[in-house]
Amino acid sequence: MISIKNLHASIGDKEILRGINLEVKAGEIHAIMGPNGSGKSTLSSVLAGREDYDVTEGEVTFNGKNLLDLSTEDRAREGLFLAFQYPIEIPGVSNINFLRTALNEIRAYHGQEEMAAKDFLALVKEKSKLVELDAKLASRSVNEGFSGGEKKRNEIFQMAMLNPKLAILDETDSGLDIDALRIVATGVNKLKSKDNATIVITHYQRLLDYIVPDFVHILYKGRIVKSGGKELALEMEAKGYDEIKKEFEIAD
Amino acid sequence: MSLVADNKSAVTQTLLDQLQSKSSKVAFMPDAEIISAIRYLEDKGIPNNKHEDYKYCNIEAVLRKEFKSVEQAFNELTNSDIAPLKIDEAINLVVVNGVYSEELSEKMIVKGLTVKSLNELSSTEKALLCSQAKSDTDALIALNTTFSANGLFLQIDKNNIIPMPLHVIYVNSGSANIVTNTRSFINVQANAQATLIESFYNIGSAKVFSNFVGEKFVGENAKLTCHTFQNEGALSYSVNTNQVKINKYSNYSNTTMTLSGELVRNNHNVVLADSNCEAHLNGLFISSGTQQIDNHTLIDHQMPHCESNELYKGIAKDKSAGTFNGKIFVRKDAQKTNAYQSSKNILMSDDATINTKPQLEIYADDVKCSHGTSTGKIDTEALFYLKARGIGEESARKLLLQAFAQELIDKIEIPSLQERVLHLFEKAL
Numbered sequence: 124m125i126s127i128k129n130l131h132a133s134i135g136d137k138e139i140l141r142g143i144n145l146e147v148k149a150g151e152i153h154a155i156m157g158p159n160g161s162g163k164s165t166l167s168s169v170l171a172g173r174e175d176y177d178v179t180e181g182e183v184t185f186n187g188k189n190l191l192d193l194s195t196e197d198r199a200r201e202g203l204f205l206a207f208q209y210p211i212e213i214p215g216v217s218n219i220n221f222l223r224t225a226l227n228e229i230r231a232y233h234g235q236e237e238m239a240a241k242d243f244l245a246l247v248k249e250k251s252k253l254v255e256l257d258a259k260l261a262s263r264s265v266n267e268g269f270s271g272g273e274k275k276r277n278e279i280f281q282m283a284m285l286n287p288k289l290a291i292l293d294e295t296d297s298g299l300d301i302d303a304l305r306i307v308a309t310g311v312n313k314l315k316s317k318d319n320a321t322i323v324i325t326h327y328q329r330l331l332d333y334i335v336p337d338f339v340h341i342l343y344k345g346r347i348v349k350s351g352g353k354e355l356a357l358e359m360e361a362k363g364y365d366e367i368k369k370e371f372e373i374a375d
Numbered sequence: 376m377s378l379v380a381d382n383k384s385a386v387t388q389t390l391l392d393q394l395q396s397k398s399s400k401v402a403f404m405p406d407a408e409i410i411s412a413i414r415y416l417e418d419k420g421i422p423n424n425k426h427e428d429y430k431y432c433n434i435e436a437v438l439r440k441e442f443k444s445v446e447q448a449f450n451e452l453t454n455s456d457i458a459p460l461k462i463d464e465a466i467n468l469v470v471v472n473g474v475y476s477e478e479l480s481e482k483m484i485v486k487g488l489t490v491k492s493l494n495e496l497s498s499t500e501k502a503l504l505c506s507q508a509k510s511d512t513d514a515l516i517a518l519n520t521t522f523s524a525n526g527l528f529l530q531i532d533k534n535n536i537i538p539m540p541l542h543v544i545y546v547n548s549g550s551a552n553i554v555t556n557t558r559s560f561i562n563v564q565a566n567a568q569a570t571l572i573e574s575f576y577n578i579g580s581a582k583v584f585s586n587f588v589g590e591k592f593v594g595e596n597a598k599l600t601c602h603t604f605q606n607e608g609a610l611s612y613s614v615n616t617n618q619v620k621i622n623k624y625s626n627y628s629n630t631t632m633t634l635s636g637e638l639v640r641n642n643h644n645v646v647l648a649d650s651n652c653e654a655h656l657n658g659l660f661i662s663s664g665t666q667q668i669d670n671h672t673l674i675d676h677q678m679p680h681c682e683s684n685e686l687y688k689g690i691a692k693d694k695s696a697g698t699f700n701g702k703i704f705v706r707k708d709a710q711k712t713n714a715y716q717s718s719k720n721i722l723m724s725d726d727a728t729i730n731t732k733p734q735l736e737i738y739a740d741d742v743k744c745s746h747g748t749s750t751g752k753i754d755t756e757a758l759f760y761l762k763a764r765g766i767g768e769e770s771a772r773k774l775l776l777q778a779f780a781q782e783l784i785d786k787i788e789i790p791s792l793q794e795r796v797l798h799l800f801e802k803a804l
């Protein structure tokens with residue numbers, strides 16, 4: 124699905140990613156954990172194509188294509204989806220209009236016709252149920268005035284609508300109440316198939332109780348310093364990052 | 376006789392000479408106003424960039440450069456020229472090169488509605504002319520008064536509500552460079568209500584300098600809802616001055632949509648002359664190329680318990696430029712005034728500029744006034760969010776700009792006008 128090799132990225136002259144290696148196959152769930160500021164969101168932004176970062180070294184192959192050569196929109200059209208840690212508000216653009224445009228541009232990219240209005244609305248109905256998103260929210264402006272939890276739910280609703288191959292969920296659990304966490308996690312699990320893959324970025328085991336990862340990686344100072352199975356997350360939850368920090372302290 | 380005796384400005388001199396030799400004498404304007412207009416022009420000349428109010432909008436330079444010789448070769452227009460400009464759900468009235476055309480206008484008998492030419496005014500009606508647009512306040516008003524064509528008078532008699540919108544189509548057309556001085560007077564008497572659309576067009580391949588002055592009166596407890604639609608094209612240079620006076624318990628609103636024009640200068644001046652009235656001024660423009668679109672407003676709160684609201688937005692592309700200059704006076708008797716003003720702008724290129732200048736002068740102590748301006752680039756975070764969902768750069772930009780403009784487009788309550796604006800707006804993006 125995606126293969127990241129020795130990825131280095133910086134902003135200005137500050138290097139944030141210092142050689143990331145990660146291989147995710149179809150059907151897998153990977154969790155990325157790590158202390159604040161270690162570069163988790165930067166990794167997802169770089170993969171999604173945010174232009175603020177310079178990729179200085181390394182390569183990323185996504186379904187056989189050189190991901191770094193693609194524009195942000197083409198990455199999405201190829202099936203990459205990023206659920207933002209901080210979804211932004213876009214006043215004046217309705218969720219529905221936004222999603223219809225997105226869906227149809229993705230379809231056009233794959234040589235498919237526009238989706239009929241009726242089918243689109245049926246899809247909206249079906250997918251909003253999946254994350255129990257209030258139908259009213261779908262017709263409002265993108266994230267405008269949404270509560271923190273509603274914004275996160277809306278991200279997963281969009282994911283359900285666009286049906287990506289690889290979804291990167293950047294702290295989708297933060298800000299969700301206990302019920303919402305379960306609803307969102309159940310939604311993500313329902314969207315899971317042998318043909319797609321998920322990377323969940325999180326600080327907490329409780330999300331991983333629902334979305335059970337095949338692999339867990341610890342990101343620290345721009346590198347994956349430790350990888351393991353789902354038990355690694357439990358270990359980190361119990362012990363914290365002190366050991367890791369000591370072991371991998373790098374002089375800046 | 377030369378109008379300008381002691382050569383204040385060569386441009387003014389030339390223009391006035393040319394107009395004087397090619398225009399018929401204005402009979403319907405009060406003599407005193409014409410005299411004071413000529414004096415004002417002699418004294419001040421046509422404003423250039425040294426004039427505070429015209430700092431970014433050098434009218435003199437435009438005249439010098441584009442209208443060195445004014446042919447006044449006016450084209451006649453026919454119904455087929457006008458048909459595409461009409462609005463179905465409205466009564467369409469037509470003013471060609473400043474002259475009200477009864478022939479091209481739709482004839483409909485509507486209770487309480489009077490439509491006629493300025494030279495047909497009764498003496499009481501005539502006395503109203505220039506009462507709001509004083510010649511000695513602005514050179515463009517003075518120029519208009521001096522050379523005014525036989526424009527339009529529109530009156531809604533007291534206690535009448537006009538059930539459909541009135542659409543005035545102001546269209547200019549010349550076979551060589553022309554200068555038009557279009558004048559209109561709209562009088563909404565007490566307890567009357569009307570919805571008005573004023574559209575500005577330029578047909579043909581000649582350059583036009585259009586100097587429009589509209590006087591509007593809104594009587595006690597009356598309501599006038601205006602829409603100004605400007606789509607004059609690349610050959611047009613226009614100054615549109617609206618002098619509005621509103622009375623006790625009345626409600627006046629105007630939304631100006633500027634979709635094209637090489638130079639567009641809008642002066643919208645509203646006097647809230649009595650208590651408990653409200654004025655709402657809105658505007659949206661999108662400019663490209665080397666266009667310049669200026670909106671100047673003046674809200675004059677003279678009496679207590681009144682409200683004013685202003686919302687202006689602009690999108691400037693390429694090397695285009697815009698200005699929003701909003702003056703608010705709150706006179707000492709105007710206690711309990713609420714006055715709000717906001718100007719938001721988006722620059723689509725590094726070469727585009729928009730200048731904003733709010734000016735509040737408050738002489739009363741118990742008032743609520745606020746103003747805010749912002750000018751910036753399109754929101755890159757929002758752009759990234761849309762692109763990250765598979766939406767291409769082009770359509771992402773369009774979505775955001777449409778969202779930016781939507782609240783103003785929503786203010787147009789006439790469906791086919793809204794459609795027309797939306798269509799042109801999308802095309803201009």
Ligand SMILES: Nc1ncnc2c1ncn2[C@@H]1O[C@H](COP(=O)(O)OP(=O)(O)OP(=O)(O)O)[C@@H](O)[C@H]1O
Nearest residue numbers: 134139157158159160161162163164165166175208
């Ligand atoms: N635009 C930016 N300008 C300057 N520094 C930045 C920028 N973006 C990220 N950084 C820095 O890069 C580092 C990594 O940030 P990032 O957001 O990727 O961390 P994170 O692992 O996602 O943290 P958290 O767990 O708090 O979400 C931080 O030190 C951050 O301050």
Ligand SMILES: [Mg+2]
Nearest residue numbers: 163164165208
């Ligand atoms: Mg983060």
